[in-house]
Amino acid sequence: MKLDNVAKILQEKNNIEILTHHYPDGDTLGSAYGLCKALQDIGKNARVILSGKAATKFDYLKNGVKENSFTPDFIMSVDVAAPQLLGDNEESYSNKIQLCIDHHGSNSLGVEDSYIDATAASTCEIIFDLINLMNVKVTKEIANCLYTGVSTDTGCFMYTNTTAKTHMIAAKLIECGADFAVINRAMFETKTKQKLALERMVYDTLDYYYDGKLAIIYTTLAMQDKLNLGDDQMEGLASIPRQIDGVKMGITIREKQDNVFKISVRTNGDTDACEFCKKFGGGGHKAASGCAINGTLESVKQQLIDAAKEILQ
Structure with a gap:
């Protein structure tokens, strides 16, 4: 219309x-x-x-x-x-x-x-x-x-x-x-001290795959509880992995509840985040999309790594 x-x-x-x-x-x-x-x-x-x-x-x-x-x-x-x-x-x-x-x-x-x-x-x-x-x-x-x-x-x-x-x-x-x-x-520009502490913890979770073309970070409920961060303060991390030189796809895995994870995908160049997230029932835009996956952190992360293989290799 x-x-x-x-x-x-x-x-x-x-x-x-x-x-x-x-x-x-x-x-x-x-x-x-x-x-x-x-x-x-x-x-x-x-x-x-x-x-x-x-x-x-x-x-x-x-x-x-x-x-x-x-x-x-x-x-x-x-x-x-x-x-x-x-x-x-x-x-x-x-x-x-x-x-x-x-x-x-x-x-x-x-x-x-x-x-x-x-x-x-x-x-x-x-x-x-x-x-x-x-x-x-x-x-x-x-x-x-x-x-x-x-x-x-x-x-x-x-x-x-x-x-x-x-x-x-x-x-x-x-x-x-x-x-x-x-x-x-x-x-x-404005961040709380707790948010800065969270970012420090998140950098320690950073892993690279496929010759550095894929970067993945994650947050857990335990991290959130340790820093006493409310759910409304957990946003704004998804851009971190995409900012790294050479990364074509940055993925942020966020634990929402036991065995439920929110996935944020950000991409550079021609890599299509929306098509990637559709594999998991999600969607969004070419450069920024999301989805949700159930499972353990390890299993969810591996699913994402495997799904990115055909795009990035």
Whole structure:
């Protein structure tokens, strides 16, 4: 469907719930809260339904969101590429979503009314265009939300998904008052002492395979418990192995619960992270994708090493 049709649908609805994906990042949160504020600004009842706890560094995204009580009659999702990514909300919501907005070409949510733009570097880019089509003013608070998603999903404009349009939208958001310097420092430079200690431990797990073309790191629940790190502070490690010279595929294995591991894959050059993750029921983008695998740490790691062989050898 066309984006102007999405705008018309939302202009006709009044009681709207906006779903995010689990382990919420800057793009799903920025999209949800930015759109929620825009809808509230034109008199709609709207609220964001999180899946899992968001990191405290994202608390500012809620600024300006009104807490209102209503019975929803329209449910939509932003940046949710598959039913399982709804996390704890999957059972309650997966068959009730009436509109899906996303930028993952691998989207398998199966919603009839969907707007998927795989050329967009972030879902927040789409939301920016949508809000303008709805003739809603992009306030400073909305700009902060959307800039957060644009910046985080492009690695502060360093990833290959960044386009000329990405930069133009970022510039317009800055013109609208986005606190870009504050946001970029919070997202990319500020770390707690516990997070630095975790990174030190993670470097000790680093292993190379296939002449250094594959690098793998991991975190365990024991590491998390030792440092007293909450689940919301465990993100942001996936870029570490990809940064190493000569690495074509960097894999981060994160233990979520006993025998359940979240896999983040980041690639350089022509190596396709999305196709790799599809082998394990996941997906995402060519340079950044993910999946989940059950088993012991050793068995999960070996499965990933074996699956990478045909790509990297």
